[in-house]
Amino acid sequence: MKDQNGFDELARQKLAERDFTFDPSHWTAMEGLLARPGRKRGAWWPWLAAGVLLVGGATIWITAREHDPAASVTNPGGGPRAIAGEVKGVNGSAAITEMENASYGNDHPGTMNADPAVPVTGETRATAGTMRGETSGEPRMRTEATRTRKEHGTGTSDRGTVTMQVNKIPVSSISVRQGEDPHAANVRTGEATNDVSSTMTGPGAAAVAGDGASDERSNLATGAVDPVRSDASAAPAGGGTHGEEQPDSVLQHQPPSAGTGPVVVAGSGDSASTGATAAPAPVDPVAAALVPPAWLAITAPYELTLLGGAFSTTGRYTGVDAESWPARTERQWTTDFGLEAVRNFGRHFAVGTGVHFSSYKERLITDEVSRTEQQLSTSYFWVAHDTMVTIVVGDTAINGATYHMTQLVPMTINELGVDTDTAYQTMVIRQRRSALNTVSYVELPLLLDAHTARGRWVFGLRGGPSVGLLTGRSGSLPDNSGEGYHTLNEVAFRELTVGWTARAYVRYRLSAGWSVGVEPTMRGQLFNSLRNADLDRRASAMGMMLSLSYRIQPTPQP
Amino acid sequence: MINDHIIAGCVRQEPKAQYELYRALYPMMMAICTRYERDRQEAAATMNQGFLKILDNIGTRRKEVPVEPWARRIMINTVIDAHRRNKERKAMEGADIDDHAEGTSGINDYLKDMEAEAFAELLHRVPAMSRTVFNLYAIDGFSHAEIAGMLGLSEGTTKWHVSHARTVLRNAIAAEAMARTEKTVSR
Incomplete structure (x- = not known):
């Protein structure tokens, strides 16, 4: 459609002439x-980062927990476990066995003692194996062990049945004393045997049915035990162990401290049968890599950390006064160093405090402010007009008519003129300034810490509220009157400010005591750092710190 | 003036920067909205909706695209959206306009001498759809094909709306000129 006669262009020009004053x-x-709720979308990335760290930390923690000897029955390395076993003698004697386990590190070799008089109940149960003796009149023992994963060793004996319920037993040795039974058996397991069930019956021949369960890598321990002789020696058939294949070399390679010691079930009578040896569980290389060596065992609750790093900081100015500033801020780099001390509670949590020497720095760029004054001045002047004026100089009468006689007289008429002069005067009332503002604090944080260890690596989150003590300031702020500047020393700052700090860290343990780490950190002020209610200043920082930590080693006990 | 500092502040959702941008874009936004909307308050509401879209999307704007044309396009889209929503209601507007007479030769001369606000008032006498199409075509520079796509019309229809708007405007201007002449003569 053609624009006839330029009508459209005229319409466009006409509409462009309109002026809209701001309403x-x-x-x-x-x-x-x-201000509608749900519209604010700013500053999402700190929450995303915190969420990722939180989820990551939780994942690591849960993963670590699955490999945690203390948290799972199925730990291959064995760990501190509560052990309880029950041994019952059918022939009028009941033996309850209590076992102490070997700790994760091994310092506590587990033992199991059967005491007919003391009943002990185990915590966890799952069925394992049974040994049944068919010979009546003889001590009969049945051993049961229960656990979620089980393995069975089976043997038969005509002497009796031994029932053992053993739970979570990373024992290095188990000793069972059977009250009246003249026969005894020693059962050795090369692996920390979590669930042991063995039945020895019959004075002459013992068939052993047992749960040679050690952990998730369970072994089906089947051994035919030789008839128990008066010297109480039960020789396993086919290896004579709870495990089918029990290389001794494995036993030798696994220190007792690792919970892989032999399990010995010894009769308390004058005879004992020995020789049943459980097969060791195969070592999971992945899990083994995650378990720190014994010398890295975290035994000290107190930890000191020296930190230092660089931060990108800025200050945010809001309020009535700031509205009048044509100013903006730019982030600046500053350094931070500090010392922290925490006390660990359990394996994953710690609480502590510290002292940090922190600065918040920003470049405040204030645009020039000028004022233009308009001066109007009125001036009066004469304007000369040269003209001829007709003057009546006389009258005359001619034929009865009166005539005026005129004369042209040159004359200058001055007209009073008025003029208005406008003068503009522009005054710069505030120069443009780029001020580097620095405010320093000693910050005392209350630190809450959650962490987990993966071998030599420690991953954690640490943070909490902090109190900042003002130590110094430099720079300047625009004056709230709109003219000039004030130095920061002239501005009333709060001596105490409340802030926050949060960081994630990854540390590498150099030794049992020392570790180094990298710690991305955020910190900021929660409230106005100025006393001026019309001007709000809140600083924040994000950066990276390097840390050197030391766990205070416990004093060796004599 | 709109500078990078204001844009960056708007991306960070700083109220001060948002205010600065609003003030800077206000004349342009209001000019657009009052062209399409008869009621000034309604135009202001549409303008605010458009500015909300500008703020929401300012972070995704490519740097090489100037802010003002970009914001202008968003504002026009917002107005068109509002027009679609109110299509039925708007269809009744301007129905009383008589477009019987073709414009006279002196229309353009009179238009040159008209006050801008007076012409804007006359523009609102054009029926809503024709006014919208005329605005898009004659003032905002869209092609008929683009307008047809935006409004869901055929190109032929948009051409008719432009022609119709011109006719109505010319008649309105002629009537205005005639009324003024009569007033002068009667004095």
């Missing part, structure tokens, strides 16, 4: 729209 009520309505 504050429209902005008020706009503010209402902006």
